[in-house]
Amino acid sequence: MTLMVLGADGYLGWPLVMRFAMKYDEPVVGIDNFSRRRRVWEMGSDSITPVQDMAVRTSVFKQITGREIKFEHGDMRDYEFVENLIKKYKPRAVVHFAEIPSAPYSMIDAKHAIETHENNVNGTLNLLFALKKFAPDCHLIKLGTMGEYGTPGIDIPEGSFEIDYRGRKATLPFPRQAGSFYHQTKVHDSNNIMLACKIWGIASTDIMxxxxxxxxxxxxxxxxxxxxxxxxxxxxxxxVNRFCAQSIINMPVTPYGKGGQTRGYLNIMDTMRCITTLVDKPPQKGEYRVVNQLTEVFSVLQIAQKVKDVGDKLGLNVKIESLQNPRVEAEEHYYNVDYKKLKDLGFTPSKTMDESITYMLFDLLPHKQRIIEHKEQITPKITWKDGLVK
Amino acid sequence: MTLMVLGADGYLGWPLVMRFAMKYDEPVVGIDNFSRRRRVWEMGSDSITPVQDMAVRTSVFKQITGREIKFEHGDMRDYEFVENLIKKYKPRAVVHFAEIPSAPYSMIDAKHAIETHENNVNGTLNLLFALKKFAPDCHLIKLGTMGEYGTPGIDIPEGSFEIDYRGRKATLPFPRQAGSFYHQTKVHDSNNIMLACKIWGIASTDIMxxxxxxxxxxxxxxxxxxxxxxxxxxxxxxxVNRFCAQSIINMPVTPYGKGGQTRGYLNIMDTMRCITTLVDKPPQKGEYRVVNQLTEVFSVLQIAQKVKDVGDKLGLNVKIESLQNPRVEAEEHYYNVDYKKLKDLGFTPSKTMDESITYMLFDLLPHKQRIIEHKEQITPKITWKDGLVK
Incomplete structure (x- = not known):
């Protein structure tokens, strides 16, 4: 049996393959096409932390820990590649992070909206067909987003809800109202996966x-x-990451519009713990399980204030400066979300945002010069109404 | 101002451009890439009615009626083509039929599922971006399907519903539970169009x-x-069309499984009347309007029985023979659907299925030999669980 991580070169993928290699005795395989690096360069930016290439990463990791991470280079849009991959490793669990994760990127123009659709939706379709054929009992752990739900004005349950409508009861998928073409690709994925579970008996956890x-x-x-x-x-x-970087270089922290946009958040360490919890507690065959994965809920303005509080104590003298909102979204709204399933499966949060911001600023300080070099790219130039404004 | 029909070479598209040319004095433009013809040939079949190519169709139509239909050949997946098209004609209404309409085709394998996604979802995305740029006040009339809703076990409203959940009220999109990857592409389209209406102020009618x-x-x-x-x-x-063709050649009429699958139906003439009703009564700018377009509701078994009743009277001696269901679907279920909005806009149904079957059999009789030649292709070889079974 094998544990597989698609998108193993990414922000979450790289820490996850290392976590898996430490925690489990099964082989761990990471897959990537390095397109995240390319796309960030396309945006004129770069990782603020100086990341090594995959060959260095895996060999240093082995040197230090004695644990092995296998790596396969390939593109999820290529069905032959995906089929051969699943056939070769027959994974017991696949964590699918291999998607373009950016809302603004998807709003640049038709080309970028379609690129996001093809990468995300087609990649997931290829994976579903390959799993059906060569690993029908594999647990597919798919990364969706809380953004799939939008801000519906009522409580947000975990994936589905029981309702009473004109005198009849039914349990139905909770309606999705995603706010960008990127977020829509995650909704499309959720719908396709739900179907595959139903018709092919695939077991999947879809993470909001x-x-x-x-x-x-x-x-x-x-x-x-x-x-x-x-x-x-x-x-x-x-x-949060942007606000911390801004504080380091004495650039004002920039919430969009009124800053009342309220969302769920979690620390990257807790993300790792959530995923291993899901690996250890798979759903039943044919079950489409949705979990809301977050540990705290804040408005953007609250986060800006938190970064200011911590930054000011460290002598950074943080300013908060609202920018005209490039997005089309409610800036003040009702938000009350369930996130109980992961806790019921055994997950306990380990970090609050308050305690995290201190060490984030500490970790970013050595890279101050790199933040300064990419400062221009922090300020939004892509608007929901007009795409990339040159 | 121009009226535009995307998919003008198809089953509904060709009659619609003719209807538009007769009814309206504005220029009428049809667009197609002729891929429906190619895909039916790929399936080893052909249109039972001997259809002419587009040049003959439009010139015969002009000869007889004196009315003109312009035609542009191109592919909706090609953004440059779509943008130039919208820029050139600046339509006041676009009817978008240019999608692959087949559930079984989408279930053949990963390649066909993705082809259906790319044609349908990417085509619609290209159209949305082009409309935003060059015809922001155009009314987009998009062909979705009742299949987007699935069979939820409660009443099906038109697009959205007001619910009371944990003490709060909201009007939300009705949850979609489509039963094939083809049907899912229509759900994806609906979600993308809903977003475009919200952020760009596009006015759209999405037809279920x-x-x-x-x-x-x-x-x-x-x-x-x-x-x-x-x-x-x-x-x-x-x-219905398959059952009529089967009766003509004394092949048993073949409902799948128990035949209790209940769906909405309408005659092609009424489809034309629905679309012109929508053209004449556009939604407000920014409105995403969903209409359920059907005139009667029947189970598959009821339809088989109707075809038998009419066929027997004509001396065809029709047999009904249930086939093992190639699909994964409920064969008996609750089904109660609203279809009031089109009537409120002025549409009145003109044909019942009972009266239609007689003339359908009459129209198909001259093509009996062509049905016999394509008889093998009527029987299902594509299953939801295993794709194309060779």
Whole structure:
């Protein structure tokens, strides 16, 4: 049996293959086509942490820990590659992170919207067909996003809800209202996976993940060459990470609009713990299980304030400056989300955002010069209404 | 101002461009890449009615009626083509039929599932981006399917519903549970269009269409060379049309499984009337309007019985023979669907299935030999569980 991570060169993928290699005695295989690196370069940016190439990463990791990570280079859009991969390793669990994760990137123009669709939706379809054929009992752990739900104005359950409608009861998928073409690709994936579970008996956990932040996991800190990437550009950087980077270089922290946008968040270390919990507690054959993966809920303005509080104590003198919102989204809304299933499976959160921000600033300080070099890319130039504004 | 029909060479597209040319004084433009013809040939079949090529169709139509249909050859997956098209004609309404409409075709293998996704989802994305740029006030009339809803076990409203959940009320999209990768592409389209309406102010009507049957419209009967295509193969033929063709050649009519699958249906003539109703009553700017387009609801077994009743009266001695269901679907289920919005807009149904079957058999009789030649393709060889079984 094998554990497989698709997208093993990414922000979450690299720490996860290391975590798997440490925790499990089964072979661990990582797959990537290095397109995240290419796309961040396309945006004129780069990882703020100086990441090594995959050959260095895996050999340093083996040197230090004695544990092995196999790596296969390939593209999930290529069905022959995917089929051969699943046929060769017959994994007991596949964690599918191999998707383009950026909302702004998908809103640049038709080409980028379609690229995001082809990479994400077609890749997942290829995987589903290959699993059906060569690993029908494999547990597919798929990374979706809390953004699939949008902000519906009522409580958000975990995937489905029981409703009473005109005198009849039914348990139905909770309606999705994603706010960008990227988020829509995750909805499309969820729908396709739900179908595959039903007709082919595939067992899948679809993770509605909150925004992940953080600079380190147990394994990335073993050696500087094992660090994971950290993006701060408008497309591939997420709110908390961007705010910390801005504070380091005395750039104002920039929430969009009123900053009342409320979302779920979790530390990258807790993400690792969630995934291993899911690996250890797979769903039944044919079950399509949805979990909401987050540990805390904040508005963007609350996060900006947290970064300011910690930064000011460290003498960074952080300013908060609202930017005109490049997105079309509610800036104030009701938000109340269930996140109980992972806890019921045994997951316990280990980090709060308050305690994380201190060490994030600490970890980023040595890379201050790299942040300065990519400062221009932090400020948004892609708008939901007009795409990339040159 | 122009009226545009994407997929103008298809079963519904060809009659629609003729209808538009007769009814409206604006220019009418049809677009197609002729891929429906190619895909039916790929399945080893052909249109039972001998359809002419587009040059003959449009010139015969002009000769007889004096009305003009412009035609542009191109592929909706090609953004440059789509952008130039919208820029050139700046349509006031676009009817988007340019999608692969087959559930079995999408279930053959990964390649066909992805081909269906790329044609349908990418084509619609290209159209949305081009409309935003060059015809932001155009009314997009998009062909979806009743199959997007699946069989949820409760009443099916038109697109969205008001619910009360844990003490809060919201109007939300009705959950979609499509039963094939083809049907999923229509769900993906719906989600993408809903987003485009919200962020770009596009006005769209998304048609949840029932199964269309019939051999003729007002214009197809003007000349034999104006006939529309009629497919009977397992992939591109629909239930009523297949059953009528089977009766003609004394092949048993073949419902799948128990035959309790209940769906909405409408005659092709009524489809034309629905679309012109929508053209005449567009939604507001930014409105995403969903209509359920059907006139009657039947189980597959009821339809088989109707075809038998009419066929027997004509001396065809029709047998009904259940086949093992190649699909994964509920064969008995609750089904109660709203279809009020089109009537409120002024549409009145003109044909029942009972009265249609007689003339369908009458229209198909001259093509008996062509049905015999493609008889093998009527029987299903594609299963939901195993794809194309050779």
């Amino acid at each position: 993940q909150g925004v992940v932040y953080g600079t380190r996991t147990e394994e990335t800190t073993l050696d500087p060459r094992l660090v994971t990437r950290f993006d701060v550009d408008e497309s591939f950087g997420t709110a | 269409q029932g199964v269309v049957y019939g051999t003729r419209t007002e214009e197809t009967t003007l000349d034999p060379r104006l006939v529309t295509r009629f497919d009977v193969d397992e992939s591109f033929g629909t239930a």
